[in-house]
Amino acid sequence: MELSRRDLMKKAGMAAVGTGFAELSLSLANKAAAAGAAEKKQDKSTDLPWPYKKLDPVTVAEEAYQGYYRGACGYGVLEAIVSPLQKEIGFPYTTLPLTLFVVQQGGVADVASLCGALNGAAHAIFLVAGGMDKKQREIAYAIIQDLFLWYEQTALPDYRPKTPRYEISKSLSGSNLCHISVSKWCKTSKFKSFSNERSERCGWLTAAVAKHTVELLNKYADGAFQAAYPLSAAAQNCRGCHDKKSKLENTRAVMDCGGCHFTPAMKQEHPKL
């Protein structure tokens, strides 16, 4: 899917309020949809998007770090964002069964697929910026894609909790997958994949993803969100032949290609045992 994110965000910002606790419903391009949502809210509707009040990124990061040790990565991010909104706004946030997002643990049920912190963040962003309507989806997806590409391209964790259990080094994942993110960190840090230090690293990462997610949502609330992490030039080049509207059009992805394709780590021969 090719999104004109800049255009979308420009539209989304048109009706935005710039000060105080901006409710995101006010920042929607489609005013008619927002009016409809407000009307339904009087009927106790839980239709998306839900109203949002800007949160403090550091407070959320600290809560996410604590939440990680209760309910893992996906829960850690989602709970740290939704819990203060339950207090500040109440309904409909109070209806959400937060324990559900525990399932995103370790790339969903410990399978090591999509990083749980990203999965939780995507769900939080969609609550605030998403909806069934195609245009509303695209607004949320632009924010989520920017978050995922930030995660791929940034040495993480880039947030240190105030009272950590261990000191943790950073690593570059190049991927949104738990399996690759953990492997790369293990290689950099020399710690084992089921060590207490690796667990702590994922706690820091949960905090870092929650913090960055809130920074993005706060920008969106101000009508100031702009995508900051485009796909790499190399991946754009791959997409020229393989993605939507290309000659081959034989795959889909908004992620780096080089982490799995044509890299030494993927070589056909296993190292000598």
Place this chain on the structure above:
Amino acid sequence: MELSRRDLMKKAGMAAVGTGFAELSLSLANKAAAAGAAEKKQDKSTDLPWPYKKLDPVTVAEEAYQGYYRGACGYGVLEAIVSPLQKEIGFPYTTLPLTLFVVQQGGVADVASLCGALNGAAHAIFLVAGGMDKKQREIAYAIIQDLFLWYEQTALPDYRPKTPRYEISKSLSGSNLCHISVSKWCKTSKFKSFSNERSERCGWLTAAVAKHTVELLNKYADGAFQAAYPLSAAAQNCRGCHDKKSKLENTRAVMDCGGCHFTPAMKQEHPKL
């Protein structure tokens, strides 16, 4: 994470009822936890796990196929399972904002990471079989892992909707990722990745995943769930050196390794242009 799934399921089945509309809360090994949950339910608690009534897999598959065209893959699976439970059971299923799961579309926000049908199914399974408690998580994770491995190892879609838009061929993904699942199907079918036929294929796949998920949940409700799709011998061999409690312990995964590692598709040289 290494689960003794057989043992867990044996325990889970000990208190199970085998006939009629079995509430899953009755099939939990930990009777004290179940009693606690029932007590809280009187206080309108939305604590997991939620009660379950066995559903008809084909009815759910048909609804998932329709739901796919409204809200994509993750929504398609989750809505097709939760919607009849909203009618049969009501609260707490009626509190869930189903539109939230639209975000799982195309491997989350069209990023092509984890297959949305699997993401939606994992969340549905966790509602019925999961919870914050570690043992409760492991019960749900065992079911989810079996579903994910079924998806990897089975030629899909293996369900044909009653009134399809196109006829669709099967393909073997070998992965739980949208990117790989779509690429493999495009290669087999010769259709493009953003064609109407590929979209229809994902509709069939949504139906197939919803059907299999309900079959697993119904078995669980009968206390008869047993994992049927172990990791391949090759992947088990890899884990012997790389996963939990191994010599290297430098990664984590409950998925096939060969789809990305040491395969011709991952060769270091790009085919001649």
